[in-house]
Amino acid sequence: MDTEEIYKEMADSIVGLDQEKALKLANQALKEDMDLLKVIEKGFGEGIRKVGDLWDDGEFFLPELMSGAQIMQKAVELLTPKLQSSGSTRQSSGKVLLATIEGDIHSIGKTIVATMLRANGFQVVDLGTDVKAEKIVERAIKENVDIIGVSTLLTTTMVNQKKVIEILNEKNLRSDFKVIFGGAPVTQGWVDECLADGYAENAVESVKLAKNLMS
Amino acid sequence: MSFTQWLSDKSKIILFDGAMGTQLMKYNLDPGKPPDLLNIENPDIVKKVLASYYDSGADMVQTCTFSSNLVNLKRQNLDNLLQKINSEALNNIEAIRPSIGKLIVGDVGPSGEFRPPVGNATGDQWKDGFRQQIEVLNAGVDLWHIETMSDLQEMSAAIDAIKEVSQKPIIASMTYRKTKARGFYTIMGDSLETCINKLEEENVDVIGANCTLGSDQMIELAKELVQLTKKPVSVKPNAGQPRLEGGNTVYNQTPDEFVNDIEQMINLGVKIVGGCCGTTPTHIQKIRALIDNH
Numbered sequence: 487m488d489t490e491e492i493y494k495e496m497a498d499s500i501v502g503l504d505q506e507k508a509l510k511l512a513n514q515a516l517k518e519d520m521d522l523l524k525v526i527e528k529g530f531g532e533g534i535r536k537v538g539d540l541w542d543d544g545e546f547f548l549p550e551l552m553s554g555a556q557i558m559q560k561a562v563e564l565l566t567p568k569l570q571s572s573g574s575t576r577q578s579s580g581k582v583l584l585a586t587i588e589g590d591i592h593s594i595g596k597t598i599v600a601t602m603l604r605a606n607g608f609q610v611v612d613l614g615t616d617v618k619a620e621k622i623v624e625r626a627i628k629e630n631v632d633i634i635g636v637s638t639l640l641t642t643t644m645v646n647q648k649k650v651i652e653i654l655n656e657k658n659l660r661s662d663f664k665v666i667f668g669g670a671p672v673t674q675g676w677v678d679e680c681l682a683d684g685y686a687e688n689a690v691e692s693v694k695l696a697k698n699l700m701s
Numbered sequence: 702m703s704f705t706q707w708l709s710d711k712s713k714i715i716l717f718d719g720a721m722g723t724q725l726m727k728y729n730l731d732p733g734k735p736p737d738l739l740n741i742e743n744p745d746i747v748k749k750v751l752a753s754y755y756d757s758g759a760d761m762v763q764t765c766t767f768s769s770n771l772v773n774l775k776r777q778n779l780d781n782l783l784q785k786i787n788s789e790a791l792n793n794i795e796a797i798r799p800s801i802g803k804l805i806v807g808d809v810g811p812s813g814e815f816r817p818p819v820g821n822a823t824g825d826q827w828k829d830g831f832r833q834q835i836e837v838l839n840a841g842v843d844l845w846h847i848e849t850m851s852d853l854q855e856m857s858a859a860i861d862a863i864k865e866v867s868q869k870p871i872i873a874s875m876t877y878r879k880t881k882a883r884g885f886y887t888i889m890g891d892s893l894e895t896c897i898n899k900l901e902e903e904n905v906d907v908i909g910a911n912c913t914l915g916s917d918q919m920i921e922l923a924k925e926l927v928q929l930t931k932k933p934v935s936v937k938p939n940a941g942q943p944r945l946e947g948g949n950t951v952y953n954q955t956p957d958e959f960v961n962d963i964e965q966m967i968n969l970g971v972k973i974v975g976g977c978c979g980t981t982p983t984h985i986q987k988i989r990a991l992i993d994n995h
Contacts, residue, residue, distance in 0.1 A: 543882060
């Protein structure tokens with residue numbers, strides 16, 4: 487099998503949600519001393535992008551999306567030690583801080599976004615749910631993230647998303663971070679009103695949005 | 702008249718209530734505080750909203766217990782209040798229910814926890830969590846509405862829990878989104894047809910859909926729903942999609958547009974109509990007038 491074929495097999499293992507095959511291929515890549523960065527990008531990474539497309543089309547649903555991302559994650563974890571010891575690291579797509587805003591305990595959407603971002607090469611700091619805007623900003627500074635993602639499911643707590651931007655403005659730090667919103671009630675109108683940098687309808691869109699903001 | 706008599710009366714269109722959560726928000730409550738807690742902390746507000754729906758002409762109104770199953774309460778560290786929230790919810794609705802010809806519906810919403818690979822919930826956790834809520838509510842409700850379920854397996858767990866403790870009729874409402882090319886599916890990947898087949902197998906009394914979709918998209922779903930099942934059908938669509946305007950949540954559809962859509966669904970053969978997020982007593986009043994002139 488030539489290298490391109492192995493990449494294709496790797497992508498197929500993610501789309502086929504076949505963890506055994508994915509890990510076998512990852513081990514093969516280690517044994518054959520393949521270029522691991524390419525393995526991740528052209529092989530497994532291509533697979534997770536296809537999973538995203540299938541979700542977009544309504545062919546895949548939440549279980550497939552999560553399984554695909556989790557298998558991708560496991561394959562990458564297997565490759566990481568050698569990748570690090572060789573001195574080369576997977577180029578980070580960017581660092582993202584995620585939190586569900588104060589007053590809201592809904593975690594599932596944010597967790598899916600975190601999983602998809604990680605599978606696509608982002609470093610993710612997930613602060614959990616019911617997090618105060620002040621704390622979000624404080625951690626974003628400390629962790630030196632590129633993007634702050636604030637989630638809410640409730641229209642009652644949406645107003646707190648705006649607080650994150652207000653605090654950044656007060657501290658004169660607004661230009662240091664991209665701020666994106668997520669959650670069912672969020673619209674472009676709300677993003678415009680808050681002067682945020684964007685929002686996404688779902689986890690797949692959020693990856694595209696984050697990549698656009700980093701480019 | 703009992704609910705089953707209403708169901709067998711061919712000329713009867715049953716009017717359900719409108720939204721609870723979005724009505725409670727109008728009282729400027731603490732953002733994020735679970736509305737069900739108000740049954741204990743501010744019962745007068747809950748009673749006001751419940752009464753507004755009976756007064757608007759709803760045949761039946763549901764308890765303010767959408768998130769008061771054990772799994773959901775546990776996540777919010779409120780599990781010690783399960784008994785109290787549900788029994789106060791019953792007291793609140795019993796206190797304002799008109800004496801004749803109106804029914805109380807026990808509202809059972811999703812646990813908020815998903816099964817693997819999305820989350821860690823198990824069928825037994827779901828079922829046990831629902832059963833504890835249902836045991837309390839069973840003392841006073843006339844029928845059940847399991848609603849806003851996005852996982853058919855969780856729906857089954859709730860149905861099983863009810864059947865273990867109660868003989869009362871069940872309306873089983875899943876929530877669907879419209880996929881680009883394949884029609885209506887739950888986010889967990891069950892098609893409308895799969896859901897209906899399963900719910901028929903479970904022998905629920907009414908098959909329904911609620912939330913997620915506005916009334917315009919719900920017409921499309923209702924068309925398919927009435928074709929796919931001989932069971933009575935229930936719909937509770939949202940009043941369009943929510944957006945914030947000057948800090949207030951507004952829905953992009955007028956009550957008249959909503960009621961026009963409801964009329965179309967009644968003409969398609971839908972038996973039970975009401976509203977979900979964003980609907981108000983005004984919506985229910987207007988549907989009452991529509992049904993009475995039908």
